[in-house]
Amino acid sequence: MRIAIVDRERCNPKKCDWECFKACPINRKGEECIKKSKNAEIEEDLCIGCGICVTKCPFDAIKIVNTPEELDEKPVHRFGKNAFVLYRLPIPKPGGVVGLLGGNGLGKSTALKILSGSVKPNLGKPGEEPSLEDISGLFRGTQLQEYFHDMEEEKRTAYKPQRVEEIPRIYEGEVKKFLEDTDERGVLDEVLDRLSIENVLDRKLDELSGGELQRVAIAAVICKDADIYYFDEPSSYLDVYQRLQMGKLIQDLAEERTVMVVDHDLATLDYLADTIHVFYGEPGAYGIVSKPYSTRKGINAYLEGYIREDNVRFREEPVKFDIRAPTKERERSTLLEFQKTKKTLGNFNLTVQEGELAREEQLGIFGANALGKSTFAKILTGELEADEGGPDREVEISYKPQKIDTGGSGRVIDFLTKVVENPYSNEFKNKILHPLGLEGLLENRVSTLSGGERQRLAIAVCLSKDADIYLMDEPSAYLDVDQRLRVAKLVQSVSSQNEASCMVIDHDILFLDYLSERGMVFLGEPGVDGKALKPGGLESSFNKFLEDLGVTFRRDPHTGRPRANKPDSVKDREQKKNGNYYYIE
Ligand code: SF4
Numbered sequence: 001m002r003i004a005i006v007d008r009e010r011c012n013p014k015k016c017d018w019e020c021f022k023a024c025p026i027n028r029k030g031e032e033c034i035k036k037s038k039n040a041e042i043e044e045d046l047c048i049g050c051g052i053c054v055t056k057c058p059f060d061a062i063k064i065v066n067t068p069e070e071l072d073e074k075p076v077h078r079f080g081k082n083a084f085v086l087y088r089l090p091i092p093k094p095g096g097v098v099g100l101l102g103g104n105g106l107g108k109s110t111a112l113k114i115l116s117g118s119v120k121p122n123l124g125k126p127g128e129e130p131s132l133e134d135i136s137g138l139f140r141g142t143q144l145q146e147y148f149h150d151m152e153e154e155k156r157t158a159y160k161p162q163r164v165e166e167i168p169r170i171y172e173g174e175v176k177k178f179l180e181d182t183d184e185r186g187v188l189d190e191v192l193d194r195l196s197i198e199n200v201l202d203r204k205l206d207e208l209s210g211g212e213l214q215r216v217a218i219a220a221v222i223c224k225d226a227d228i229y230y231f232d233e234p235s236s237y238l239d240v241y242q243r244l245q246m247g248k249l250i251q252d253l254a255e256e257r258t259v260m261v262v263d264h265d266l267a268t269l270d271y272l273a274d275t276i277h278v279f280y281g282e283p284g285a286y287g288i289v290s291k292p293y294s295t296r297k298g299i300n301a302y303l304e305g306y307i308r309e310d311n312v313r314f315r316e317e318p319v320k321f322d323i324r325a326p327t328k329e330r331e332r333s334t335l336l337e338f339q340k341t342k343k344t345l346g347n348f349n350l351t352v353q354e355g356e357l358a359r360e361e362q363l364g365i366f367g368a369n370a371l372g373k374s375t376f377a378k379i380l381t382g383e384l385e386a387d388e389g390g391p392d393r394e395v396e397i398s399y400k401p402q403k404i405d406t407g408g409s410g411r412v413i414d415f416l417t418k419v420v421e422n423p424y425s426n427e428f429k430n431k432i433l434h435p436l437g438l439e440g441l442l443e444n445r446v447s448t449l450s451g452g453e454r455q456r457l458a459i460a461v462c463l464s465k466d467a468d469i470y471l472m473d474e475p476s477a478y479l480d481v482d483q484r485l486r487v488a489k490l491v492q493s494v495s496s497q498n499e500a501s502c503m504v505i506d507h508d509i510l511f512l513d514y515l516s517e518r519g520m521v522f523l524g525e526p527g528v529d530g531k532a533l534k535p536g537g538l539e540s541s542f543n544k545f546l547e548d549l550g551v552t553f554r555r556d557p558h559t560g561r562p563r564a565n566k567p568d569s570v571k572d573r574e575q576k577k578n579g580n581y582y583y584i585e
């Protein structure tokens with residue numbers, strides 16, 4: 001099937017004088033393959049897929065794509081004419097967590113909304129309301145047929161939305177009242193304790209940090225008495241410790257209820273899911289849902305980029321996690337040293353052991369939230385002054401803070417022009433814009449960008465400057481797995497081309513493992529006492545960090561990726577006994 005997508009945000013016929021309409025060869029023959037409406041409208045039945053309109057459109061508003069030949073099924077849902085199409089649905093299954101994995105724009109959230117009953121599937125015919133018989137007919141002979149029948153009998157569903165920051169706009173009150181109102185199962189006290197959020201009960205929802213709001217939203221959903229629970233990106237804003245706490249709680253819920261989780265943190269998904277559906281396709285155009293795999297096979301199929309059953313390859317090169325030689329063995333000169341550093345901010349004390357950063361090395365920085373990682377970054381950049389110690393010399397640091405301020409009402413191109421001489425140059429396009437997928441966004445207003453688009457813009461700005469060190473605070477936030485891997489590769493290549501080093505603070509263990517040569521761990525008591533250890537080998541740093549968390553990881557033999565062991569499994573017990581919390585061999 002040929003799919004024509006017209007991005008309504010970008011399509012602007014007043015400015016382009018209907019370039020696509022005039023250039024389409026079918027239109028030139030007298031038929032209306034492209035129609036003039038408020039936006040361009042493309043008749044997919046007439047389109048021959050020549051792609052001329054795609055190249056003629058000055059605003060990158062058209063996509064013409066073919067679905068894989070093997071796909072011989074009707075769609076489940078289409079948002080509108082020339083809009084995104086979803087094929088198949090994941091299968092909610094009791095007795096374990098069903099994980100959904102795939103890039104942004106492939107329909108994961110749409111699938112959850114359909115399964116939770118908030119969007120009625122139109123079977124690819126926008127504007128029509130198919131009957132229950134039509135819907136269950138599409139899924140005849142599968143568990144989904146029964147599922148949609150059960151939904152008619154009012155199965156109760158609970159849904160944790162992706163964008164928790166919107167909750168305070170809907171509910172203005174105190175956390176305590178908000179949670180008490182949802183506690184239909186009488187489990188609130190236990191959930192508060194297990195998510196460590198007892199201390200936020202007296203605050204208002206709009207006073208919470210992202211991580212607190214996320215945990216409150218998860219608690220509210222778990223407290224509801226539902227048959228099926230959906231969690232859309234529950235790891236956002238959480239540190240590794242909180243991700244594991246959340247994962248264990250969701251696993252326990254799945255022992256008695258049906259649970260489905262979408263997430264981009266592969267280590268978290270690996271830890272909490274029992275089966276995985278992979279979403280693949282063309283972002284923003286169409287998404288296809290794979291059959292359910294075991295968690296290991298599903299994540300490996302995703303990294304391999306190949307869905308055997310559908311005979312579809314969606315990634316040119318498989319993703320492999322190489323174990324790289326530590327920096328010391330590469331004999332590089334020291335770029336920066338820092339003395340034992342101390343800083344007190346209110347009731348919080350930070351102590352950083354002395355250490356150094358080698359030229360051209362990639363240092364991963366990790367630890368729980370509120371242990372002073374961002375404070376340390378600000379001391380390095382000079383934004384904060386250390387009470388004692390600090391860096392031994394001034395070096396040029398290009399800094400991407402955790403909170404992204406892309407303020408103002410200008411366009412992306414205006415924003416880039418402030419830091420790059422010629423953002424339209426081929427060099428800049430190939431080096432930065434293309435790997436970050438920003439080429440098509442240059443004319444967009446910064447204020448209209450999604451969280452992931454803003455993050456990629458902030459990374460582009462950081463990497464566009466000449467610097468000795470690229471210092472990034474949580475660059476993986478809001479990005480999907482592929483974007484995270486592309487950012488890791490880009491950071492490595494830019495720092496190598498510029499003979500610079502990079503320091504990356506993050507909570508995604510796979511992202512850090514993929515990117516870093518050495519590690520720096522922050523331990524201590526969040527909000528009270530942060531202690532940063534001297535930077536060391538990646539495995540020994542992860543080992544200390546994971547020992548502190550009481551969690552073990554091993555390497556997947558096929559992809560080399562770190563995998564969390566199930567708590568109290570044979571491997572978990574064996575590795576703990578030998579002190580190998582981060583097992584390399
Ligand atoms: S799709 Fe592009 S070329 Fe066609 S009307 Fe819209 S902006 Fe103009």
Ligand code: SF4
Pocket residue numbers: 023024025026027033034042046047048049050051052053054064
């Ligand atoms: S791909 Fe070719 S045939 Fe199809 S709408 Fe565009 S210009 Fe017309």
